[in-house]
Amino acid sequence: MPELPEVETVRRGLAPYIVGKTIRDVEVLDARSLKKDSVKHFKSTLAQRRITGIERRGKFLWLILDNSPNVVVVHLGMSGQVLLEPHSSQMHSHVRINIALKNASREIRFRDQRLFGGLHLDTLQGDIPASVSHIAPDFFDTRFDLDSVLKTLSKRTAGIKSLLLNQNIISGVGNIYADEALWLAKVHYLTPGNRLSKSRLETLLLSAQEVMAKAIKAGGTSFDDLYVNVNGESGWFELELNAYGREDEPCSRCGRLIVREAWSNRSSYRCPRCQPKPRTAR
Ligand SMILES: [Zn+2]
Known part of the structure; x- marks a missing residue:
């Protein structure tokens, strides 16, 4: 998608x-x-x-x-x-x-x-x-307000991945880039927003921005072959993915095998060592 x-x-x-x-x-x-x-x-x-x-x-x-x-x-x-x-x-x-x-x-x-x-x-x-107009500004919009997004996330009890995917808080983030940002920031997808410190939340948001900026440079990700650019060509960012789609491959940071877990009718990919399950999450 x-x-x-x-x-x-x-x-x-x-x-x-x-x-x-x-x-x-x-x-x-x-x-x-x-x-x-x-x-x-x-x-x-x-x-x-x-x-x-x-x-x-x-x-x-x-x-x-x-x-x-x-x-x-x-x-x-x-x-x-x-x-x-x-x-x-x-x-x-x-x-x-x-x-x-x-x-x-x-x-x-x-x-x-x-x-x-x-x-x-x-x-x-x-x-x-x-x-x-109900969609929130995305990371690349001049109206994107990092402080106000941090404040919103730090008050919510929902899992951080569902918050990242909430288009009324930040727009443009979907399953692939959420998993990549969470991996980069070493955060488990079920961690409630209000259980993350401001500095960890900030690291996570800046990770998401960084991952997406790199993906734009690579012409996007054509993971499911349905996405192509206007000339019908695939993007090549999947070559740089660290978590998404990497089930059973070693984490490029610590070597543990990446796992794929069912999450909200979809999948989440994470490194069990870099992104351990928080005690508060079910
Ligand atoms: Zn790892």
């Missing part, structure tokens, strides 16, 4: 090609990928509009249109991909929405196997789409 580094990689891939270009035509091949709008309204809102920017918060992207109150919000969900493909190339059967651009050899194709992702029209509240 794409997390912040993967979505940011898509944004960076799209921006230089699409910003400044005008939308020629929109083809909706599967209306299930339009999360809120009718096909007719979506098409007429985009047609002939120039794209003036592409922004991101957490795992949400949005296109800004010239002379329009609307923005186009894109969420990749579990398996969504945004590809820039030649107009002449054959469309994959999972392409749900195709946006053709004027004076451009490539078009924007939204491909989604499992249909959890999608596009919708929205209006800005300040400079954030209304439907995204």
Whole structure:
């Protein structure tokens, strides 16, 4: 499932090609990928509009249109991909929405196997789409307030991993980067937020930021093969993962074998020596 580094990689891939270009035509091949709008309204809102920017918060992207109150919000969900493909190339059967651009050899194709992702029209509240405004700023947002996030985390009794994944506290962190940050900071995923000192919480947050910054540089993680950049290429950050997906491999810090444990309908990976279970956690 794409997390912040993967979505940011898509944004960076799209921006230089699409910003400044005008939308020629929109083809909706599967209306299930339009999360809120009718096909007719979506098409007429985009047609002939120039794209003036592409922004991101957490795992949400949005296109800004010239002379329009609307923005186009894109969420990749579990398996969504945004590809820039030649107009002449054959469309994959999972392409749900195709946006053709004027004076451009490539078009924007939204491909989604499992249909959890999608596009919708929205209006800005300040400079954030209304439907995204409940999502907290992410680590790379100038509005990210480390002190206030630390204060929030230190009051909560929930396990720290579920707090890291709570998009209303910090956005963009998912299962992969939470496990990596917890490994780096030597924290067990079940440790209640209020049982961690401010300095350990700060170390953890800075670890998450560091891991995601490195992942952006590596073009993201293509762990489940569903994530690719706009050119259809995989990211290579999985080569640098220390915990996630490393079950039964030695911890690169202490040599103990990494374990995989069931957690909240998903998995958590940790080093039993570097990240021992806290006594307070069930
Ligand atoms: Zn270890």
